[in-house]
Amino acid sequence: MSAPAAPRTPHGWPLWEVFVRARRGLSHQHVGSLHAPDGEMALRNARDVYTRRGEGVSLWVVPSSAILASSPDEQDPFFDPALDKAYRHPTFYEVPEGVEHL
Amino acid sequence: MSTPAAAPREAPTPTTPPLVAYLLGLGDDALILAQRLGEWITRAPQIEEDIALGNIALDLLGQARVLLTRAGEVEGAGRDEDALAYLRDEREFRNVCLVEIPNGDFAVTMARQLVFSAYQYELWTALRHSGEPVLADLAAKALKEVAYHRDHATQWVLRLGDGTDEGHRRMQAGLDRVWPYVDELFTPDDAAAQLPGEAADPAALRARWTAYVEDVIARATLTVPTPTWHSRGGRAGLHTEHLGHLLPQMQHLHRAHPGARW
Amino acid sequence: MQVDDTPTQERLQARFDRMVADEVRIEPRDWMPEGYRRTLIRQIAQHAHSEIIGMQPEGNWITRAPSLRRKAILMAKVQDEAGHGLYLYSAAETLGVDREELLDLLHSGKQKYSSIFNYPTLTWADMGAIGWLVDGAAIMNQVPLCRCSYGPYGRAMVRICKEESFHQRQGFEILHTLSHGTPAQKAMAQDAVDRFWWPSLMMFGPPDSASTHSERSMAWGIKRFSNDELRQRFVDMTVPQAEALGLTLPDPDLRWDEESGHYAFGEIDWSELDRVIRGDGPCNAQRIERRRTAHEEGAWVRESAAAYARKHAATSSAAGETAA
Numbered sequence: 168m169s170a171p172a173a174p175r176t177p178h179g180w181p182l183w184e185v186f187v188r189a190r191r192g193l194s195h196q197h198v199g200s201l202h203a204p205d206g207e208m209a210l211r212n213a214r215d216v217y218t219r220r221g222e223g224v225s226l227w228v229v230p231s232s233a234i235l236a237s238s239p240d241e242q243d244p245f246f247d248p249a250l251d252k253a254y255r256h257p258t259f260y261e262v263p264e265g266v267e268h269l
Numbered sequence: 270m271s272t273p274a275a276a277p278r279e280a281p282t283p284t285t286p287p288l289v290a291y292l293l294g295l296g297d298d299a300l301i302l303a304q305r306l307g308e309w310i311t312r313a314p315q316i317e318e319d320i321a322l323g324n325i326a327l328d329l330l331g332q333a334r335v336l337l338t339r340a341g342e343v344e345g346a347g348r349d350e351d352a353l354a355y356l357r358d359e360r361e362f363r364n365v366c367l368v369e370i371p372n373g374d375f376a377v378t379m380a381r382q383l384v385f386s387a388y389q390y391e392l393w394t395a396l397r398h399s400g401e402p403v404l405a406d407l408a409a410k411a412l413k414e415v416a417y418h419r420d421h422a423t424q425w426v427l428r429l430g431d432g433t434d435e436g437h438r439r440m441q442a443g444l445d446r447v448w449p450y451v452d453e454l455f456t457p458d459d460a461a462a463q464l465p466g467e468a469a470d471p472a473a474l475r476a477r478w479t480a481y482v483e484d485v486i487a488r489a490t491l492t493v494p495t496p497t498w499h500s501r502g503g504r505a506g507l508h509t510e511h512l513g514h515l516l517p518q519m520q521h522l523h524r525a526h527p528g529a530r531w
Numbered sequence: 532m533q534v535d536d537t538p539t540q541e542r543l544q545a546r547f548d549r550m551v552a553d554e555v556r557i558e559p560r561d562w563m564p565e566g567y568r569r570t571l572i573r574q575i576a577q578h579a580h581s582e583i584i585g586m587q588p589e590g591n592w593i594t595r596a597p598s599l600r601r602k603a604i605l606m607a608k609v610q611d612e613a614g615h616g617l618y619l620y621s622a623a624e625t626l627g628v629d630r631e632e633l634l635d636l637l638h639s640g641k642q643k644y645s646s647i648f649n650y651p652t653l654t655w656a657d658m659g660a661i662g663w664l665v666d667g668a669a670i671m672n673q674v675p676l677c678r679c680s681y682g683p684y685g686r687a688m689v690r691i692c693k694e695e696s697f698h699q700r701q702g703f704e705i706l707h708t709l710s711h712g713t714p715a716q717k718a719m720a721q722d723a724v725d726r727f728w729w730p731s732l733m734m735f736g737p738p739d740s741a742s743t744h745s746e747r748s749m750a751w752g753i754k755r756f757s758n759d760e761l762r763q764r765f766v767d768m769t770v771p772q773a774e775a776l777g778l779t780l781p782d783p784d785l786r787w788d789e790e791s792g793h794y795a796f797g798e799i800d801w802s803e804l805d806r807v808i809r810g811d812g813p814c815n816a817q818r819i820e821r822r823r824t825a826h827e828e829g830a831w832v833r834e835s836a837a838a839y840a841r842k843h844a845a846t847s848s849a850a851g852e853t854a855a
Binding site: 300303304307308310311312313314315316317318319320323324326327330331333334337350351354355374375427428429431432433435436437439518519521522523526528529530531 | 583586587590593594595596597598599600601602603606607609610613614616617620655705708712713715716821822824825828829830831832833834835836837838839840842843
């Protein structure tokens with residue numbers, strides 16, 4: 168894990184990550200970032216920059232410095248152990264011929 | 270008329286139907302302000318703001334096109350949105366003077382945006398129930414647009430007024446610059462007065478406008494200016510000298526090729 | 532624990548090379564060679580600067596567009612360019628630079644932008660020529676970048692290419708209307724194409740024989756096709772479109788070459804490109820001056836907003852809705 172970085176812009180506005188919900192029923196998806204002096208302006212800028220063509224019905228903005236990310240160096244211990252547990256997937260199991268709705 | 274040659278050309282002429290005059294007034298407000306905001310693009314304080322100002326200008330241009338198109342239809346003389354935008358002279362424009370004054374710095378532009386979008390917010394709120402169907406339809410759409418414009422201006426007035434000393438000084442100067450043009454927005458208008466079922470009475474919009482704008486100004490630690498002079502006459506085609514510089518730039522190319530399609 | 536004797540650097544390099552070879556995208560926090568990072572920063576920044584400076588030649592006609600419909604389209608297009616600049620700066624920022632630094636490099640002339648934007652837009656028809664030729668050439672360059680090995684750059688390009696498709700069409704439409712309009716309009720269209728044709732061909736960069744960074748960028752999966760390949764594709768695509776417009780392209784040597792199955796075209800005057808890149812183009816100084824002025828005159832606005840944010844930091848979190 169890496170600690171949140173200090174705000175990266177010493178002489179500008181902080182960086183914000185933008186997430187857009189394209190329509191109801193879908194989760195918010197990361198679309199990019201932008202600069203804004205504060206959260207309220209970040210939301211408004213996100214609306215103008217990332218939803219000019221009706222791409223969204225809801226927006227999140229998160230200070231980039233607030234995001235904790237897993238490190239690619241730890242990719243193996245983090246994610247490899249999940250790869251050998253085939254029994255978590257339904258295709259692991261044999262279903263006798265003729266049995267339905269299972 | 271006894272002295273037709275000497276009389277200043279009233280434009281639109283007194284015979285202009287009130288609905289046409291009213292639609293032209295609102296349409297010209299939106300068109301001229303869109304033109305001014307268009308001047309900001311590539312000059313904004315932050316690239317995000319180039320986009321924001323562009324969005325507002327596009328909304329206003331969209332409103333202008335609906336209003337001018339409808340004015341042309343009601344007039345019935347075959348003039349479309351372009352004929353009205355490009356082929357009328359200065360004295361025929363019916364916009365309030367506020368929208369034609371130069372942009373100034375970002376504070377002047379935001380002061381004007383606050384004043385005008387808060388005014389349009391009340392205007393479109395009232396016009397949702399207009400007996401003129403095009404106005405009522407447009408009002409429903411435009412109200413959402415100007416709610417955003419008003420919020421945008423509000424956020425900026427707060428940040429400039431209650432930010433640095435320089436921001437505060439410039440924002441107050443911006444308010445001082447535009448305040449002489451405020452009264453004109455709420456001055457009773459001949460055309461509106463003749464259209465009780467279709468138009469909104471400008472004077473009736475003022476109380477709610479004042480409540481909103483004065484609250485923003487107070488929160489921004491600024492002072493409501495008390496100007497000594499007031500603009501008047503835009504709706505009758507009596508403008509500031511600035512419009513006479515804006516129009517040639519906007520109209521020149523169109524006029525240089527009479528009858529051409531673009 | 533796995534024991535590995537090879538030095539870490541080499542192991543990381545090998546893993547990176549394997550990922551690029553397997554067409555697996557490189558993401559911001561992955562290890563990457565310093566040269567790859569520097570090349571990407573330079574290229575993405577230059578690309579972003581081009582979008583931002585590219586707003587100016589077209590912004591030049593917003594207040595003068597000859598119909599309200601055209602005014603709206605042009606405004607939306609210039610606004611898109613600002614958006615594209617932002618998508619790209621945001622991609623560059625994932626590489627550990629910030630936008631302010633990049634803008635400083637642009638303003639001080641240390642980073643370049645596409646030379647095409649150093650040509651003036653003298654008539655309305657230039658809006659058509661820019662959309663058709665300049666955006667057409669840009670799209671030709673950009674589509675392969677959607678598959679760039681660096682994830683954030685590729686994703687920004689996907690977004691940009693999607694939005695760009697209207698830009699080229701509206702340019703073509705402007706020229707088509709003009710070339711089918713009055714004689715004066717048609718002359719205006721031809722003049723614009725005459726002026727923008729050669730600079731558009733130069734947008735693909737120097738010939739392969741003289742391109743300094745090409746080979747490495749190809750190996751890194753940043754570049755997919757050579758400058759000359761893309762230029763040829765552009766010419767092949769454009770010639771029939773010029774015929775449909777009823778306009779001629781200003782190249783006496785332009786002809787269909789049966790043997791190669793491509794259009795052959797005349798010699799490009801590379802000394803002109805060199806000259807414009809060096810700063811001796813008609814609008815270099817003017818474009819940078821405008822950008823720098825906007826930035827400097829906006830400084831007090833940005834500072835005031837930052838001061839407001841600091842003052843209200845304690846209360847502002849309550850103002851927005853919490854995400855859920």
